[in-house]
Amino acid sequence: MAVGTGLWFTLTTEPQAGAYLLAAAVLLTGIALRWRGAEGLHAPGIALFCLALGFMAAGARAHLLAAPILDGRYYGPVQGRIVMIDRAQSDRMRLTLDRVILADLAPDATPARVRVSLHGDQAHLRPEPGQTVLMTAHLSPPDGPVEPGAFDFQRMAFFDRLGAVGYTRVPAVIWAPPAPGEQRINRLRALIRAGVEARIGGEPGAFSAALLTGDRAGIGQAVLEDLRRSNLAHLLAISGLHMGLLAGIFFGGARLALAAVPVLALRLPVKKVAAVVALMAGGIYLALSGGNVATERAYVMVSVMLGAVLFDRRALSLRSVALAAVILLLIQPEALLEPGFQMSFAATVALVAGFAAVYGTGNAGGKGGGGAGAGMRRMPRWLRPVFTLILSSTLAGLATAPVGAAHFNRLSSYGLVANLMAVPVMGTAVMPAAALAGLLVPFGLEAPALWVMEQGTRWILWVAALVAELDHSVHPVPQPGMLVLPLLALGGLWMILWRGPLALAGLPPVLAAFAIWAGAERPQVLITSDGGIVGLMTPQGRSLSAPQGGSFAVRQWLENDGDMALQDDAAVRPGFHGEARERRFTFGTWRAVQIKGKGAADRLQAVCAGADLVILAGFAPRDAAPGPCLLIDARLLRRTGAVSLTDLGGGRLRLDPARARARLWTGGKASAAMILSRPRAEKGPEITSERNAAGLEDVPKQP
Incomplete structure (x- = not known):
């Protein structure tokens, strides 16, 4: 299903009716193979069915959510x-x-x-x-x-x-x-947030309010940065950890309370009643948290687990994880591309499979043996929780680290230490106190529970600040290629699902992914969508044409480079020279100039006489030829969005547009990559467009 969904999102043009008819045919073929084909065709039939279903679900979701997008400023x-x-x-x-x-x-x-x-x-x-x-x-x-x-x-x-x-x-x-x-629920969330912040106060109060309501409006950027650098930012997102802890608290509490009353314990299915109580508590938490994607995903996963309890099935298994993923991909196919979805399922699969192997429970597709489980049973009781904590943090950290690094371009050096110090406090103090405070609020007795919650959140924030301040607490990493995460997922799942020597076949895709990542090359030149900032890759890192402007884009460029420099620092690196309104630079064999400011268009022809390429942060006159140079101006960038430039040698330049997909969210507009030839004095600049699969229109000969 994920492959089918991913295929829909990677298309460069919006699929038309024919594509969906083909997907429907594949889906029906899969059904026929499963129900009417030979036994050897059952698995391929199911695979075809899921592939087509993922593709069709993504298309249906996009068209159901389509809404007007502002056209212009x-x-x-x-x-x-x-x-x-x-x-x-x-x-x-x-x-x-x-x-x-x-x-x-x-x-x-x-x-x-x-x-x-x-x-x-x-x-x-x-x-x-x-x-x-x-x-x-x-x-x-x-x-x-x-x-x-x-x-x-x-x-x-x-x-x-x-x-x-x-x-x-x-x-x-x-x-x-x-x-x-x-907006009754949202108003209640705002009321709870205000009440918690008034009772606790400061950043601990804002952190506590965010845990209860998902509202982070009161948390400062400095605290958020500490949490990111220490790999504790996941504690803020109401996701699997929070929902699992809350459901576990209510499940265990209800089961214990019912078991303590013999007349109920002997007559009621105590475990199933406790599962229903936990489901209700999780649903209330989902509503109070604002129902964001991460929380909905966590509630689905918890619901599948508790549903397994209700139907006398194994709650923690890879099948329950797969069922949760299927439900989510049907409801929100776009979640597949989000780091939260990928990290949640990477961690969950690693935890289920890892604990199955260590404890010998056989949860991971039948894997796991009694030897490991026997070893655990021989371990002293006091040591088992410590071992479980270290193992769970290690497994989840190893599984999510590549995904987090790919999306956020950073690895936390001491993330495991920070989680070992903070997560136990979250599970034993903060979340139980939050649940107790919620139950005691109607009676006006929540103060002691909120005090416990405050002490726990203060500890977590102190750990985050401490770890974030350590030397080399964060290692930047460059953006990987498109194939890296799919290869890692393929190889990791293969090694988990298969048994025996055949499981080792998953190792080559993992090694290939890391090899591709290690050899990733960054664009030589990047230009913002308004032409105001140019970024040139140099041996010292990316040099910027200006210390201000385009801050969001510049920050993303540097992070994708695996560079933690600030814009001011990157702007003083060697690479550009000249005054602010006329910045000159060279890359490969190309002489380039960026011009901007008042009267920039009037200076175009004079600047063009001494350059191969001119980047104009504005609109060139339609009726004026720039001269014997290539021109990139706001008119071209309006169609392409931000662009990257690569010197191909032999006087040829490749221009890749950021707006390369003609999809619903782009209004059906896109641009193709272009090969630009070095201009000659006696001839104008030559532009050859590379048409994409949609056969999009070429950019005009004179941009």
Whole structure:
């Protein structure tokens, strides 16, 4: 199913009716092979069925969620209802609005949701979910990747039905209070967050509130960075750890309470009743946490496990993990591309298979032997929890480290130590205290439980700060190629699922993945989507044309390079020379100039006379030929998005666009890669487009 879903997402053009008819035919063929074919065809039939089902589920989900995307920039009044409050990376408050009204924009062209960062003086504003707000804001469509093959925010925004993002610098006003019954859960979450922060206070209070409600609006960027550097950021995401702990607390507590009453213990299926109680508690936690993707994924996994208890099946097995994955891929196929999904299932599969091998339970597809289990039984009782903690942290850390490094370009050197110090406190103090506080709130007796929760969160934040400050606490890694994670998944699953010498066949894909990663090459030149910043790869690292501007894109470039430098530091590296409005550089055999600022277009012909390539941060006049040089300007970049340049030798240059897929989230617009030839004085620049599979239009001969 994951292969089918991934195939749908990797297509360069939106699949049409014929593709879905073909997928339906494959699906029916799979059914026929399973039910009518020979026994040897059953497994291939199931594989074809799942492959087609994953493809069709992804297409259905995309078309069901399709909503208008803002076409171009907008400045003017914005009215909408608050559905989410969080913080941007700049640490400013950010509002997500639905029921949006934009001036002079028809309702059928208005985005379903917009997200606005609050700049300037907004101290008067006390936003709450359900309120209708009015503001004057700058909006634009969600940006695409900052470089070819990078994270696609535009795709993620599409599946969140987010059709515009922007900011306001003028005070926003509350236009109307929440209507009765509207946003009841979100308002309750805001009330709980405010109450917890008032009782605990400071960063521990904000951390505790985030654990209970999923609302991170009160957590500062410095604390978030400490958590990331120490590999403890997963404690903030209400995911498998939190849901598992909460469900386990209620399951164990209910089972113990019922077993303590003989008249109930002898007449009721205590274990199944406890499973129902845990399911209900998990559902309430899911609602209070805001129902984000990670929490929904965790609840599905816990529900499958507790459902196995209700049906007298083994709760912790690779089959239950696979069933949870199937459900999630049907409900939210886009989750396959998210690091949370990949890390959750990598950790869960590793834990189930690893403990099966160590304890000899046979959970991993029949693997595991009695020898290991006997060894564990001979271990002193006091040592078993310690061994279990170390083993679980090691298995989960090894399984998730490559995935986290691929997505976030960093490896935490002391992440295992930090988790060994923090996770036990989360499981034995913080989460039990949170569950107890929730039960005692109606009686006004929650204060002792909140005190215990505060001490636990203070310890976790102290560990995060301590580990983050250690020398070399983080090792940067470059962005891997597209094949690395699929090869790692293929090889790892093969070694887990097969028994005997055949399991070793999974090792070559893993080694190949790491070899590809080690040999990954980064683009020679990167240009932002507005042409304002150019990044040149040098022996000292990527040099930048300016110390300010394009901060998000620049940060992503450097992280993808495996470079922890700040923009200011990268801007002073050798590579560029000349004044700020006319930055000159060379790469390969190409002489290039970036020009910007007032009157840049007027200087185009003069600059072009002494360069092979000119990058103009603006629009070149349509009726003016630049001269004997190649030109990249805002008109071309509007079609391509950010671009990378590679010197192919022989006077040829390859331009790869970030906007290379004509999909629903791009409005069906895309550009093909181009091969540019070195211009000659007597001839104009030559451009040869490489058409992609869709046969997209060539870029005009004169950009």
